[in-house]
Amino acid sequence: MTAHAEIAAGYASEGAAVELGTVLAGGAVDPAARVRLPLAVVNRHGLVAGATGTGKTKTLQLLAEQLSDNGVPVLMADVKGDLSGLSRQGEESDRTRSRAADTGDDWQPRSYPVQFLSLGAGGAGVPVRATVTSFGPVLLSKVLGLNDTQESTLGLVFHWADSKGLPLLDTKDLRGVVQHLTSDEGKADLKGIGGVSAATAGVILRALVNLEARGGDRFFGEPELDPADLMRDRDGKGVISLLELAELRGDPALFSTFLMWLLAELFETLPEEGDVEKPKLVFFFDEAHLLFSNASKAFLGQITQTVKLIRSKGIGVFFCTQLPTDIPGDVLSQLGARVQHALRAFTPDDQKALARTVKTYPTTPHYDLEKALTSLGIGEAVITVLNEKGAPTPVAWTRLRAPRSLMDTIGDDAIRQAAQGSDLHRKYAETVDRESAYEQLLRKVVPPQEERAPEPPAPEREEPGLAEKVLGNSAVKSFLRSAGSALAREITRGLFGTSRKRR
Numbered sequence: 001m002t003a004h005a006e007i008a009a010g011y012a013s014e015g016a017a018v019e020l021g022t023v024l025a026g027g028a029v030d031p032a033a034r035v036r037l038p039l040a041v042v043n044r045h046g047l048v049a050g051a052t053g054t055g056k057t058k059t060l061q062l063l064a065e066q067l068s069d070n071g072v073p074v075l076m077a078d079v080k081g082d083l084s085g086l087s088r089q090g091e092e093s094d095r096t097r098s099r100a101a102d103t104g105d106d107w108q109p110r111s112y113p114v115q116f117l118s119l120g121a122g123g124a125g126v127p128v129r130a131t132v133t134s135f136g137p138v139l140l141s142k143v144l145g146l147n148d149t150q151e152s153t154l155g156l157v158f159h160w161a162d163s164k165g166l167p168l169l170d171t172k173d174l175r176g177v178v179q180h181l182t183s184d185e186g187k188a189d190l191k192g193i194g195g196v197s198a199a200t201a202g203v204i205l206r207a208l209v210n211l212e213a214r215g216g217d218r219f220f221g222e223p224e225l226d227p228a229d230l231m232r233d234r235d236g237k238g239v240i241s242l243l244e245l246a247e248l249r250g251d252p253a254l255f256s257t258f259l260m261w262l263l264a265e266l267f268e269t270l271p272e273e274g275d276v277e278k279p280k281l282v283f284f285f286d287e288a289h290l291l292f293s294n295a296s297k298a299f300l301g302q303i304t305q306t307v308k309l310i311r312s313k314g315i316g317v318f319f320c321t322q323l324p325t326d327i328p329g330d331v332l333s334q335l336g337a338r339v340q341h342a343l344r345a346f347t348p349d350d351q352k353a354l355a356r357t358v359k360t361y362p363t364t365p366h367y368d369l370e371k372a373l374t375s376l377g378i379g380e381a382v383i384t385v386l387n388e389k390g391a392p393t394p395v396a397w398t399r400l401r402a403p404r405s406l407m408d409t410i411g412d413d414a415i416r417q418a419a420q421g422s423d424l425h426r427k428y429a430e431t432v433d434r435e436s437a438y439e440q441l442l443r444k445v446v447p448p449q450e451e452r453a454p455e456p457p458a459p460e461r462e463e464p465g466l467a468e469k470v471l472g473n474s475a476v477k478s479f480l481r482s483a484g485s486a487l488a489r490e491i492t493r494g495l496f497g498t499s500r501k502r503r
Ligand SMILES: Nc1ncnc2c1ncn2[C@@H]1O[C@H](COP(=O)(O)OP(=O)(O)OP(=O)(O)O)[C@@H](O)[C@H]1O
Pocket: 050, 051, 052, 053, 054, 055, 056, 057, 058, 059, 099, 378, 379, 380, 400, 401, 402, 403, 407
């Protein structure tokens, strides 16, 4: 048996699989020696890594296309708009033809069902939002850049608001509550929860103001994204949701934590699946190093736990980053599929990362891995996945197939147009007035008959300190003081500190 055939034998699968490409050994490719990722193990997660320009994004595109073809919905962060080409047919060229020949691919140009989303209002895609309450203190601390002490203080503030059944919809609401707790009237409440120093509260307030100044407040509020809108299909093809992040490059912490929030939401709402033939949804975390840099211990612990547990809900998570060492060891060890594009070895640090990467691969008689990892061509990768029995497949130097959709951005205007024509636009385009917090708070303290009365006209949008005013309202104050008020339904928090929804 040739090395090609020997390696490819390890990739045979009974069920459907994503065709990644074909085996390269001894400097030659064998178009019959297929490297595949069985759909049944996609929920065992994966990593796509490699230096800049080596083909990571095209690999994600390829994966998304075939998942969609198999009826699996996909959510991807589209940091540079690179993935928007999924919505258009690719262009045939000598390069696509020769790659198709190398990879045993009957390549045809194709387009895929895509929906464009953006974080909060103001982006090119349909705006998606989360409420502060739902986001919870752990994720919000990551966005605010709080340290462990400040994070636990924020946890106490949320706990207090939760126990009063007080919905924190936007950043202003949270600001109002922190201000209340540190005011003279709030002293008694503050004593009740304990452990909150005025200095720490001050830091949290400043961080909130900062977040608002960076435009982060656009993202918190209603209507909140319903995770079910990410799990759709069109004519049997899984819909690919692209979260457009060009405008948020300045605030990567927000987008990565938002994806984490979604994962937690899905975890809370989806039923246990056990072993699945194919995943229910696949998440791609591009620029994953942003998720982990400056992360608190609590945050890291919860990412690890979520990644571990979400598998049983039939959800696959793929991280994409330059170096595998960007991913904490506890998370890395959960990732069953590895698609490693070329690594650079210029500096001593590069060398160290390379040696560490080699150690994470199964041993192979066919390649000198250190050499292979630095000599891979563009659109080639060193791959190992899990087979259908859950055992690692042989290491394969792989030439990857070419995506069938456009390998380029379609541009902001086209993205905006597509978003505005989508059915999600109707549901999410309009931000519900910030004053909803005010109304909800009032609703808890007015008699039920009045609750049914027509809504009063919404106050001016820019009215300052509304939440603060609400909290200064004597009726609200007495409500806040009456612990265990019958009207207040306590908000419970699940994994990750996000609020728990009933289905
Ligand atoms: N599977 C592939 N088939 C055909 N061409 C490819 C493939 N992978 C990569 N290429 C070529 O290489 C170029 C760079 O690939 P890609 O944009 O995926 O790199 P990247 O690793 O995502 O880079 P960056 O880190 O800068 O985002 C593509 O524009 C394309 O021309």
